[in-house]
């Protein structure tokens with residue numbers, strides 16, 4: 001593992017910057033290829049993730065892994081993490097204060113891994129990456145150019161699993177478009193897809 005990522009993981013293990021440290025069994029720092037061109041960011045660890053210390057291993061993670069496979073991506077080629085590294089009690093959404101407290105870890109991971117494409121799964125991930133509130137139902141499918149990194153805003157897989165239908169079709173298209181964007185030489189301004 002890249003030395004800087006090991007250092008970051010050790011900091012997270014000891015971190016008490018927000019109240020979520022009280023509820024974690026294991027912090028979930030991230031997992032995957034440390035030189036990945038695609039990085040996926042979710043909201044927060046759930047019950048299974050907290051138990052195993054790994055991201056996206058519950059039902060939503062299996063669903064996401066299957067969608068990635070459907071569009072020709074093996075999850076081991078990607079790097080997966082969350083906006084907060086410790087599990088919120090009763091799977092509630094992280095608060096803005098908790099997201100802000102954990103954000104430096106996420107930004108450091110992005111700086112170390114230098115992905116070509118960042119996929120923000122849900123509004124918490126989008127907030128932590130962009131540093132602004134995102135109304136995900138309005139902005140899902142938007143591909144941004146953030147200092148040369150392509151950032152796709154889309155739904156969280158748990159939400160898509162729940163509602164399926166058009167959300168699922170759009171989610172697959174957002175994921176496909178994000179993955180293909182790593183081959184785009186230039187991305188001008190904002191583009192909305194599906």
Ligand code: SF4
Nearest residue numbers: 015018021086101102
């Ligand atoms: S969620 Fe992030 S900021 Fe809060 S205690 Fe865990 S590692 Fe620290």
